[in-house]
Amino acid sequence: MLIAPWTSRFHGTGMEEGPAVLAAALGGVGRRAPVTLGGPAAAALAAVSRAMEGEDGRPLALLGECTLAPAALAATRRRHDHVALVWIDAHGDLNTPATSPSGFLGGMPFAILLGWCHDELRLAAGLDAVFPTDRAVLVGARDLDPGEVEAIARTGLVATADIAAALAALPADALLHVHLDGDVLDPAVAPGVDFPAPGGWTAEEFRAECAALNASGRVVAVSVCCGTPAKDRDGRGARAYAAAVEALLA
Numbered sequence: 001m002l003i004a005p006w007t008s009r010f011h012g013t014g015m016e017e018g019p020a021v022l023a024a025a026l027g028g029v030g031r032r033a034p035v036t037l038g039g040p041a042a043a044a045l046a047a048v049s050r051a052m053e054g055e056d057g058r059p060l061a062l063l064g065e066c067t068l069a070p071a072a073l074a075a076t077r078r079r080h081d082h083v084a085l086v087w088i089d090a091h092g093d094l095n096t097p098a099t100s101p102s103g104f105l106g107g108m109p110f111a112i113l114l115g116w117c118h119d120e121l122r123l124a125a126g127l128d129a130v131f132p133t134d135r136a137v138l139v140g141a142r143d144l145d146p147g148e149v150e151a152i153a154r155t156g157l158v159a160t161a162d163i164a165a166a167l168a169a170l171p172a173d174a175l176l177h178v179h180l181d182g183d184v185l186d187p188a189v190a191p192g193v194d195f196p197a198p199g200g201w202t203a204e205e206f207r208a209e210c211a212a213l214n215a216s217g218r219v220v221a222v223s224v225c226c227g228t229p230a231k232d233r234d235g236r237g238a239r240a241y242a243a244a245v246e247a248l249l250a
């Protein structure tokens, strides 16, 4: 279990505490990637990409922000050439600087790994070749910006409501890297998020969807955006995230 307590600090502090809190909820401490809090995104991506290589078995990366997910994916692709990506998130993370309403880098990592923007960050992460659109699926997104809706329509990226549909859209034998953003949960279940979107999954739905993914027998690595513990006062979100990760890797 790797922890990467780095964020772009676009929305202030707090998210960097998420990885350690989720590691504790999973019963461990994690091995810390050599990221510098407040340092540049390119350096953090390179550090996470390299550090993932030291993880045995099915690597699990606990990330301070979705921005780092391309690095975890790059490490998985170095082990498994034709891995597919299941990205579970309330948001698309498919904005580019041209479409983002806010300019938040954390709203762009899926676009970055697909080669839509910020080539320098994709390369820093270790994704020399762009990730193919037809081997990626977005699951559970319910709060998309207009530019993301347009990009999904234009590129044919598959977006589904659940795991069954996501698996049906990917090659039947593809090994899977799973990226989880806990904000796919309803804010009532997981209040520790910076961009709450009503209408999300219950904790049991999240756990069951992750169990369904694991039942495919094809999950080879997992990355998680861990949220903001200070807003998750009674720890219910961390417990729901932990239950989902345990179901995914059981």
Ligand SMILES: [Mn+2]
Binding pocket: 066, 089, 091, 093, 106, 181, 225
């Ligand atoms: Mn996200």
